[in-house]
Amino acid sequence: MAASFALLDDLRTLLGADALLTEGPDLEKYEKGWRYGQGRALAVVRPGTTAEVSKVMAFCHAHGVKVVAQGANTGLVGASNPDASGAMLVLSLERLNKRLEVDATDRTALVDGGVLLSQLNAALEADGLFYPIDLGADPSIGGMVVTNTGGTRLLKYGDVRRNLLGVELVLADGTVVNALNRLRKNNTGLDLGALMAGTFGSLAVVTGAVVQVVPRPKQQAVAMVAAQDGEAVLALLRALESQLGDVLSAFEVISANAFSPVFTHHPSLRNPYGNAAPAAFTALVELSSTLPAEALALGDLLEGSLGAFLESDAGEGILDVFMGKAEDLWAIRHHVSESLRHEGKVLAFDLSVPRSRMAAFREEVARFLAAEYPFIRPCDFGHWGDGGTHLNLVWKESEAAKSTVELIAELQPRIYALCVEGFIGSYSAEHGVGPHNQASYDRFTPEPVKALARALKAHLDPKGILGTVKLG
């Protein structure tokens, strides 16, 4: 511990006392993750500039101090929290938020890694622009890059990687790499942003980024569509994309098991089915457009397109269409996750499969649960438009044939294997990899990809001081 004290004194000298937090109560919010992740930090250091991040990393590299970088600590897999050893330094980016330069003609923004999504969007508003990664949380941009955040409008705009033009990195030894490219077309070798996106803080600290931003839509239209089965949902998706592809901005689907609990626990929300049972699947369709309503009547277009599809042969599995206010219909979607937690024990998965196999995958899960675990309800909902599904398994512990611990131990590997190996899907569609799902990474990642990650790690962080995830 004497050695630790000396280290912390040195860090204090390096950045000023104010930058370092060492007292237990001050550390708690950095130690505990949003959903998973709970460790103990050696201390929290909060540099305010890239040069200070570089100083911290050079110091830690020289002294072999392990470091976990942390943005707004909103990740869902525990990747930004220290481990239990008490020996990891948390490198918080919360003060690294000075640069926020918008170039409206360029449609780009250059930001420090600690700038929050909300701050970026606020700065873009005056120019009628926004950063199109749509999330419930308010992460930092640096955190979004290393997590390669997905979200609800990925269908239209793509993920973080696809909207990233450049990055500034600090390597484990303190080297600053300026790759703050602002160009959409710059075909001159490695794209460091594309490489770093989705490496979960294990290869470098992202201290800055240049992101592409887009014109803010001027109008939206939202509807819910009742479908008798998953194949009907996929037929609807295909028809809508073919005709409304330019303006289709979300295509979410809620299964009946996930739909009903919303109204049990939030009776003030308006149920489009009234007192009737919901359809097997309810799709939430959102159109949005930069075009003014005089040029394109988005609500009429949506209603007309859905009506025509309902009447067509391809739409025979469609039961009903509900037009509604965007906020009312989205409120249903946004209350699903929380409502399920009132229903009993929830085992949550963040999965994806090819869109064309979504219905089959979902059926296979329901089939084996009914046969082997009749007391468990599959309550799935999610982003069918981009192949993502949040599969929640819900049961009452009082009705379960086995303990929760046993059930989780049985079901997690089985669902993951079914998804990845049976349906060429992903065990982590959008939340990324952290200590929470490192075991799945180890199991499902092809060996040559791991070997490549090891080579990158050996080059970028030869002492292995950075991050909580082992990609190699």
Added chain:
Amino acid sequence: MAASFALLDDLRTLLGADALLTEGPDLEKYEKGWRYGQGRALAVVRPGTTAEVSKVMAFCHAHGVKVVAQGANTGLVGASNPDASGAMLVLSLERLNKRLEVDATDRTALVDGGVLLSQLNAALEADGLFYPIDLGADPSIGGMVVTNTGGTRLLKYGDVRRNLLGVELVLADGTVVNALNRLRKNNTGLDLGALMAGTFGSLAVVTGAVVQVVPRPKQQAVAMVAAQDGEAVLALLRALESQLGDVLSAFEVISANAFSPVFTHHPSLRNPYGNAAPAAFTALVELSSTLPAEALALGDLLEGSLGAFLESDAGEGILDVFMGKAEDLWAIRHHVSESLRHEGKVLAFDLSVPRSRMAAFREEVARFLAAEYPFIRPCDFGHWGDGGTHLNLVWKESEAAKSTVELIAELQPRIYALCVEGFIGSYSAEHGVGPHNQASYDRFTPEPVKALARALKAHLDPKGILGTVKLG
């Protein structure tokens, strides 16, 4: 040479005599590049499957034979042609074109690396889909991946990297890496496609790819807009994106110097200016939409938007608007490059700068040419919508104060430095890196990026047998 004969015999045995070309006349079309690149091949080997590519690479790795992979040989920087040594084997992918699997619900296609862009689009047509990388040439998909091809509709759809979901690679030692991800949301570590895009065949052979495809537009509208200066063009771009962002699919700009020669050399094309001189800049604006004309009158929208902008304060630099048939207006754009070659000596650059600096960059080039090289005309045109410009310097050798060799030696480094260092631009916006511009890569690439490329090369191709470009 005896050693070479033995090697070729071994390769013949490995793949069958038919797969190997060794006679001079058969080799020529593989040895010479589309624009640059002219070498001598040891032989050309044409594997028909990934397993055969693996055999070839394992063999070459064992015997230290250098290999350059080649798709359709349509690249513009010589990256797919052998060097002058006569010791490099050309690995042609022209027979690796069997897999072409379209999943219309998924909106993805899985293809062999040798499948041509035209073949892919033909296979997609029945489902109303297309691969949105729009080019004059007909490259192979594997070649497009390693080149990270750009094109004319990048503004709307992005580059190859942004439309790539997965890849299959054969490493230098023959290892096959199956990363044929079909998911839009799969956040589980390194994205091998994103890493390989734009590495110009120096890290691995791309034998297969999964690409995202998009709904084919149902209508288009095109106009030309006359602008008095570059700032007026940028104001137009900004206004159009803000309002028509969802449907703006191309924004090309032709300077007066590049515009006039089209009609000198192609008098049958219709000049929107009639007999008058063209404006300083003519923008070609294209809208395209999946929406049917009943829902959105695209031509009326474009005409109305341009008319309103022309009347507005922001549009004071706009001189005129010409509505026209898409094919007529595009024909002008497509004849620029070839028309300039009739005007004299052409020194061509494939540059980009941040869009907001395009006008200033273009002015600075014109200024120094007028002052120091009054006999040279800057004839620039290109994709202002994504910051790309094909700057062509044109002069008559009879009027030049210096020899062509001297002029190229002076102007190339000066323009590159002005673009990259003066305007944070790129010396290769969309053509990539090859022997033609290796010197610029060496000069302008930050050392940590080169070091990273060296580490990747050492891991993936430890004997350094692959490719013609040195990224490290």
